[in-house]
Amino acid sequence: MDLKKDKALIINLVYMAILAITLVYDMMAKEGVHTFRIGLAAVTAWIMFFVYKKTFLRRSRISFYLIFIFVFAAMYLGSVLDFYIIIPGYDKILHLISGIIIAYIGFIFYLTLVKTDDKEAVNPMMGVVFSIIFSIAAAGAWEIWEFSTDQLLGFTSQNNSLIDTMMDIICGTVMGILANIPIAMYIKGKKVRFIEKLVEDIRR
Structure with a gap:
């Protein structure tokens, strides 16, 4: 493996260094109050890395960057640095962002399934519908994950509130749409720079 060319691995290693420094600070200044969350953030980062390497996501480096940004914002900034507490509405901001990220992951998945990145060969309705359904499903799956961790590990991700859970799903769904x-504009022939970059990334 050429470390210089594996940007995803480099990013993960830098992140591990940041987590290690944070852990030392947490143990010295805060009596290790966030030790478990830091460990969970590290485990999640490596799971994310191996999922990226072993699934359809490996065709798109952009997909790794998008997912990493979300995981970093949710687990490090949110849980370790307490942004969920410090910044009002931070949880909803993340769910809005996640809807956008998941929609693009869904589109990457669709292009992989149809085995083409040629916009002329992609059915516009199918590509968009697949991406939207993928976003809605992922928003629901995330809430199942949060419910499970709340019940098993004693977290309070959902604030024991059905309203909070449903608002999270709505945020992810709306932004996914x-x-x-x-x-849709790209598939119909419009020039959309980000989508073009995303498709070119898959084409490499």
Whole structure:
């Protein structure tokens, strides 16, 4: 493996260094109050890395960057640095962002399934519908994950509130739908720079 060319691995290693420094600070200044969350963040990062390497996501480096940004914002900034507490509405901001990210992951998955990145060969309706359904499903799956960790590990991700859970799903769904507007425009022949970069990334 050429470390210089494996940017995903480099990013993960740098992240591990940041987590290690944070762990030392947490143990010295805060009596290790966030030790478990730091460890969970590290485990999650490596799971994310291996999923990226072993699935359809490996065709798109952009997909790794998008997922990493979300995981970093959710687990490091949110849980370790307490942004969920410090910044009002931070959880909802993340769910809005996740809807956009998941929509693009869904589109990458669709292109992989149909085995083409040629926009002329992609059915516009199928590509957009698949991406939207993928976003809705992922929003629901994330809430199942949060419910499971709350019950098993004693977290309070959902604040024991059905309203909070449903608002999270709605945020992810709405942004997933809106994120498909540029996808639909691209498929119909419009020039959309980000989607073009995403497709070119898969083509490499």
